[in-house]
Amino acid sequence: MESAFGAALILMLVSASAAQNDCMCPTNKRAQCRTDSGSCICTAIGSNQRLDCSMLTSKCLLMKAEMNRIQPRTFKKPKHGFVDNDGLYDPDCDARGFFKARQCNQTETCWCVNSAGVRRTDKGDLNMRCSELIRTNRISIGLKHQVRKSPFLKSEVKNNLQQLIQNRYMLHPRFITDVVYDYPFIHIDLKQNASEKSFRDVDIADVAYYFEKDVKGDSLFLPSNAFNLSVNGEPLDIEEILIYYVDEKPPEFSMKRLTAGVIAVVVVVVLAIVIGITVLVITGRRRTGSYEKVEIKEMGEMRRRQNS
Known part of the structure; x- marks a missing residue:
């Protein structure tokens, strides 16, 4: 009796495992699927919208999933957070094994680091000073x-x-x-x-x-x-x-430290502001000139009427 119960339990587990493995969306390989109460539920990556896998997924959801795969927007960069762009270097450590605030290389280039040894300033020469280890x-x-x-x-x-x-x-x-x-x-x-x-x-x-x-x-x-x-x-x-x-x-x-793209955007914005101000000044001068011409013309007509 116990052996029969054990065999039935194993069969149930195998069936559940097979059902889990069969849970997929045949019309969208980028869908994320899970088994819930015996049903296979699939959602679109990037939007989490419920999918009907008996039909084609809309182009909009497919494009959104593709962009999510190429340019994942998962967790925002922490405020003031920065990454280690310099990689491995030969650090200068103190007696306790901690990073010294100022680091230099063999080319006499120096910079300041944090307690994780990651550069947090621009690079300078041997005259550079780092007052404290942040x-x-x-x-x-x-x-x-x-x-x-x-x-x-x-x-x-x-x-x-x-x-x-x-x-x-x-x-x-x-x-x-x-x-x-x-x-x-x-x-x-x-x-x-x-x-x-x-x-x-x-x-x-x-x-x-x-x-x-x-x-x-x-x-x-x-x-x-x-x-x-x-x-x-x-x-x-x-x-x-x-x-x-x-x-x-x-x-x-x-x-x-800014990337070329960010610098380009800043330059474009500044140029747009300068051009806008220039256009306003030139337009204002033209309008002032036209007003002066109209006033001179009207004064001339008034004088002719008085003389006549």
């Missing part, structure tokens, strides 16, 4: 995993990543302020003010560096401590990672 008190990590037939459960992604960060990188849970999953994107927010961090607490900048190395397949741990990023046993294959650093004080980049 602390990075927030790190925002954006991840994108490979497209799959159905998204993971949000609660499971959050729990698994929180446990990974706590156990593997020894970060106290109070510094993990948020983990948000919006298929296929994940946002991890770490916050740690200087007043909250004790001597034994791991720094969030170190956690982000170890995590980035793990994701990119260049782990800093021994091979015996293999990196296993998964959700309930299913691999969480990360395709992209982006890290924003937010300091206690805003960065001090000048206009040189």
Whole structure:
């Protein structure tokens, strides 16, 4: 009797698993689908609109999904947040192993960094001075995993990543302020003010560096401590990672830091304003000139009438 019950239970689990795997949208490969109460529910990427997979998806929704795939707009850049555009360099560390506020390279070019070692000013020469080491008190990590037939459960992604960060990188849970999953994107927010961090607490900048190395397949741990990023046993294959650093004080980049596109927009706006002012001045002068001509003509006619 028990064996028959066990066989029936296994058959039910296999059937449920097969139903989950068959949950897809035959008319839209970019749809995100999930099984709910035995029904396969599919929604459009980028809009989350419910789809009827027995029909073609509208062009508008398809284009929106395509743009979401090419230019994902998942999590906004944090205010005053900036990325590490310089990569690896030979840093100057103090006796405690912390970054010194000023860093220089062999070409006698210097710059100021934050406590995460990320440049936060324009580059200068050896005369450059950095009065203090500004602390990075927030790190925002954006991840994108490979497209799959159905998204993971949000609660499971959050729990698994929180446990990974706590156990593997020894970060106290109070510094993990948020983990948000919006298929296929994940946002991890770490916050740690200087007043909250004790001597034994791991720094969030170190956690982000170890995590980035793990994701990119260049782990800093021994091979015996293999990196296993998964959700309930299913691999969480990360395709992209982006890290924003937010300091206690805003960065001090000048206009040189702006991209060519932003500079071009600024130039166009300034030129438009100058041209507009010039047109107004010229038009005003022409109108003034025409008024003067009319007044002179009217005065001439009045004089002729008086003489006659």
